[in-house]
Amino acid sequence: MVELLCTENLCRSFGGVMATNRVCFSVDNQGLTSIIGPNGAGKTTFINIVTGKIGASSGKIFFKGKEITNKPTHELVKMGICRTFQINSIFENLSVFENLRIARQAKDGGSLRIFSSKQSLKTVTEKTWDLVERLGLKDLAARPAKNLAYGDQRVLEVAIAMAGDPEILFLDEPTAGMSPTETRQISKLIKGLANEICVVLVEHDMDLVMSISDRITVLQYGCTIAEGTPEEIRNNEQVREAYLGKEE
Amino acid sequence: MNNTTTIPGIQKGYYPLKILIIILLLLGLGLFPFISGNRFYISLITEMMIYGLLAMSLDVLLGYTGALSFMHNAYLGISAYVVGLFLIHISPTSLWLACFTGIIFTSLVALPVGWVQVRTGGLAFALLTLAFGMMFHTIVWKWYGVTGGDDGLMGMPNPDISLFGWNLGNTGNPVTIYLFTLIIVTICFFLTRRIINSPFGAVLEAIRENEDRASFVGINVRMYKLLGWMLACILASIAGALFILYKGYIGPSTMSAFAGAGVLMMVLLGGLGSLWGAFVGAAMFIYIQDYISTMSEHWEIYLGLVVIFLVLFLPTGFVGLGEHLKRFRKG
Numbered sequence: 354m355v356e357l358l359c360t361e362n363l364c365r366s367f368g369g370v371m372a373t374n375r376v377c378f379s380v381d382n383q384g385l386t387s388i389i390g391p392n393g394a395g396k397t398t399f400i401n402i403v404t405g406k407i408g409a410s411s412g413k414i415f416f417k418g419k420e421i422t423n424k425p426t427h428e429l430v431k432m433g434i435c436r437t438f439q440i441n442s443i444f445e446n447l448s449v450f451e452n453l454r455i456a457r458q459a460k461d462g463g464s465l466r467i468f469s470s471k472q473s474l475k476t477v478t479e480k481t482w483d484l485v486e487r488l489g490l491k492d493l494a495a496r497p498a499k500n501l502a503y504g505d506q507r508v509l510e511v512a513i514a515m516a517g518d519p520e521i522l523f524l525d526e527p528t529a530g531m532s533p534t535e536t537r538q539i540s541k542l543i544k545g546l547a548n549e550i551c552v553v554l555v556e557h558d559m560d561l562v563m564s565i566s567d568r569i570t571v572l573q574y575g576c577t578i579a580e581g582t583p584e585e586i587r588n589n590e591q592v593r594e595a596y597l598g599k600e601e
Numbered sequence: 602m603n604n605t606t607t608i609p610g611i612q613k614g615y616y617p618l619k620i621l622i623i624i625l626l627l628l629g630l631g632l633f634p635f636i637s638g639n640r641f642y643i644s645l646i647t648e649m650m651i652y653g654l655l656a657m658s659l660d661v662l663l664g665y666t667g668a669l670s671f672m673h674n675a676y677l678g679i680s681a682y683v684v685g686l687f688l689i690h691i692s693p694t695s696l697w698l699a700c701f702t703g704i705i706f707t708s709l710v711a712l713p714v715g716w717v718q719v720r721t722g723g724l725a726f727a728l729l730t731l732a733f734g735m736m737f738h739t740i741v742w743k744w745y746g747v748t749g750g751d752d753g754l755m756g757m758p759n760p761d762i763s764l765f766g767w768n769l770g771n772t773g774n775p776v777t778i779y780l781f782t783l784i785i786v787t788i789c790f791f792l793t794r795r796i797i798n799s800p801f802g803a804v805l806e807a808i809r810e811n812e813d814r815a816s817f818v819g820i821n822v823r824m825y826k827l828l829g830w831m832l833a834c835i836l837a838s839i840a841g842a843l844f845i846l847y848k849g850y851i852g853p854s855t856m857s858a859f860a861g862a863g864v865l866m867m868v869l870l871g872g873l874g875s876l877w878g879a880f881v882g883a884a885m886f887i888y889i890q891d892y893i894s895t896m897s898e899h900w901e902i903y904l905g906l907v908v909i910f911l912v913l914f915l916p917t918g919f920v921g922l923g924e925h926l927k928r929f930r931k932g
């Protein structure tokens with residue numbers, strides 16, 4: 354069987370520094386894979402390459418067996434590869450509803466209709482309401498996104514990516530800056546998502562990673578140093594060193 | 602809220618007051634030349650409407666796509682020259698064909714320019730508009746044999762405006778061109794409003810808000826930025842066609858960087874992102890220009906002072922005035 358997404362010796366350097374170094378990564382149709390590693394290990398860079406934000410220096414990326422290396426972002430999104438950002442990236446002056454509606458519209462089409470109203474895209478509106486209710490954002494729907502509390506903006510960040518009905522979703526530190534309660538809330542959301550689609554999670558909270566991941570990949574200096582189940586990673590000597598080394 | 606076909610923030614139904622104001626305004630403008638008969642004001646308002654249309658097209662670009670153009674007047678100018686040249690050299694009576702040619706030609710020029718510009722962003726985009734605009738200005742200024750150079754385009758015929766065999770009058774008649782401008786500008790305004798509120802307009806807004814995220818929801822940002830640019834240039838070219846029919850003349854100064862800054866000021870005077878604000882801004886600008894230039898040759902200085910005052914104390918323009926007063930009253 355073909356993996357949903359895999360990379361072959363993916364590399365990217367920034368002025369001689371290998372931020373991503375010969376990474377071979379693969380995920381199946383659903384479940385939760387976490388990518389961990391110290392700060393600067395190249396986790397965000399890896400997501401940036403796979404989602405088309407930056408180019409690869411060398412190596413290949415395959416999605417459902419088709420090569421997608423260096424394809425433009427919007428095409429990758431249309432194929433079903435979505436992501437969130439480590440630092441919130443939302444449409445600040447648009448309402449929460451419009452933030453999600455535009456993502457849905459981009460997925461379903463109809464953006465070239467210039468003389469009809471937004472309401473004329475009925476399924477887009479309906480599906481957006483579904484998502485709004487599912488995420489409990491109903492009371493906030495009409496509010497400008499910039500007026501939301503940080504935690505709610507973080508949820509919106511994930512929601513925008515979900516609105517595009519991805520087959521694989523990269524989450525770059527979704528719990529960054531969140532309270533323990535908010536973290537629990539969003540981890541529940543992530544677990545639920547992983548039952549339906551493939552989720553790749555970058556996360557610093559080790560307890561969270563160990564408890565919800567199906568598989569874990571560990572990066573250090575751009576290289577994969579370990580790969581396996583949470584149990585295997587917990588007992589991996591090299592990983593311990595990498596993390597203990599950091600704590601010194 | 603149970604109705605899943607409504608979008609929050611968009612109210613359904615009509616606002617009687619708003620419609621009444623629009624009808625009264627259009628009626629007032631439509632009847633003005635028959636009531637007043639003052640040639641000077643008829644011409645002044647015609648010019649206000651034409652520049653209002655140009656400012657509105659810039660508002661589409663800046664207020665809805667977030668792209669700053671320093672020389673949007675260039676596209677008015679190109680269109681005006683082409684319409685003028687067509688009427689002078691090809692057919693002095695084919696008004697519609699001339700306008701159509703002007704719009705198509707301007708679009709053909711704007712397309713590659715836009716193609717280059719959307720591959721840059723922010724300030725680089727803005728600087729390129731300046732570079733291209735100055736290039737067009739220089740071409741028009743120096744290409745004496747075709748454009749008349751410094752003297753401008755002379756010998757424009759006055760074609761009749763006919764529609765489906767009906768003769769609506771001659772463009773040489775100020776009242777006719779006034780009414781013609783009013784009708785065309787009104788149509789353009791309502792069409793643009795419609796486009797801005799369409800799914801397409803929503804894409805432009807998303808790009809303005811956050812280009813990066815827009816591409817990560819699956820929007821082909823460059824393509825839509827280019828379409829937004831083309832929309833703005835086509836509207837400017839319609840303003841250009843009206844301009845040459847109204848003035849019967851165009852010179853290179855209309856395409857100068859100075860005039861380009863003027864259009865930008867009109868938009869800022871009126872306030873970004875409302876469309877109608879651009880008309881208010883254009884009317885204010887042209888009135889100030891006209892009023893002060895009768896008293897002092899250095900009207901630009903006074904206009905500059907007005908703009909500085911506005912930027913400092915009313916950064917949201919005329920459109921934001923209501924909000925400002927509300928906040929002021931609350932203390």
Ligand SMILES: Nc1ncnc2c1ncn2[C@@H]1O[C@H](COP(=O)(O)OP(=O)(O)O)[C@@H](O)[C@H]1O
Pocket residue numbers: 367370372390391392393394395396397398399
């Ligand atoms: N745009 C960039 N230009 C130069 N260096 C970069 C850029 N992006 C990331 N890097 C470098 O690549 C390395 C990996 O960064 P990053 O992927 O953000 O790490 P992580 O997300 O794992 O904390 C770091 O050393 C960082 O400084």
Ligand SMILES: [Mg+2]
Pocket residue numbers: 396397398439
């Ligand atoms: Mg990171």
